Amino acid sequence: KKNLNLLKAFNGTAYFKSDDLEIKFGEINLDQNTFITTAKDNVKILDLKKNILIESNLIIFEKKKGVLRSSVLSKLKDEMNNKISSENFNFNLNDGILKLQNVKLEDFNDNFFEIDAAYLNTETNELVGKDISINLNNKSFNEDNEPRLKGKSISYANGLTEITKGVFTTCKKRDKCPPWQLSAEKIQHDSRKKTISYKNAILRVYDLPVMYFPKFFHPDPTVKRQSGFLIPELSSSNNLGNYLSVPYFKVISENKDLTFTPRFYDKEKI
Secondary structure, three states: OOOOOEEEEEEEEEEEHHHOEEEEEEEEEEEOOOOEEEEEEEEEEEEOOOOEEEEEEEEEEEOOOOEEEEOOOEEEEOOOOOEEEEEEEEEEOOOOEEEEEEEEEEOOOOOEEEEEEEEEEOOOOEEEEEEEEEEOOOOOOOOOEEEEEEEEEEEEEOOEEEEEEEEEEEEOOOOOOOOEEEEEEEEEEEOOOOEEEEEEEEEEEOOEEEEEEEEEEEEOOOOOOOOEEOOOEEEEEOOOEEEEEOOEEEEEEOOEEEEEOOEEEOOOOO
């Protein structure tokens, strides 16, 4: 439509060379007055510069602002094979900032994140978000364990994840509170050192506070053998009554180790 400067096309591919974008579409509308492009139906956008693939049924490209956005469920995949789905996103091509809402993210280590709102810098891979839930990779656990983290906010940069007002447990998910959990003012996961550390941590057993640690750390779920505390266990016997075991595993050498397991009883026992 030359009089309106509008172009409509079907089942094709559009190339925006100056923006390093390739857009495959079922239907596309290009408004050359406003420089706004609307793509619909099985849309696939490849950011050739950042190697990011976006899939959706509706994406709007504002060329003047250098912004890609969508208000419907969309999926994104980066060159590190991180997979993101979001119900609403805004991607600024100029500064590489990706704004997301109701986010589900699966990283290349098979950790699964759910975040209410997040900002992702696609240039540096730094992430900031709020209301976070992480289901960690449980390859080192049996099927009865589901290691996970929850918190009020999250920040990620250079392999270091920091969560505020966090809670960690490996217990299987259930309707009631987990048998044990660690809550802390701050939780840090260092993927390089493969450790999870805590500041002002409280160990709770069936939601009752049992121990306080100003500082505390343990290996992350991917570690098969490293010194540190093992999973606490709540047990009972007719002779000894109820007790909590808090084992500590010490690696001495490649083929030697020891486990020290103190028990805390609910009655006056050693």
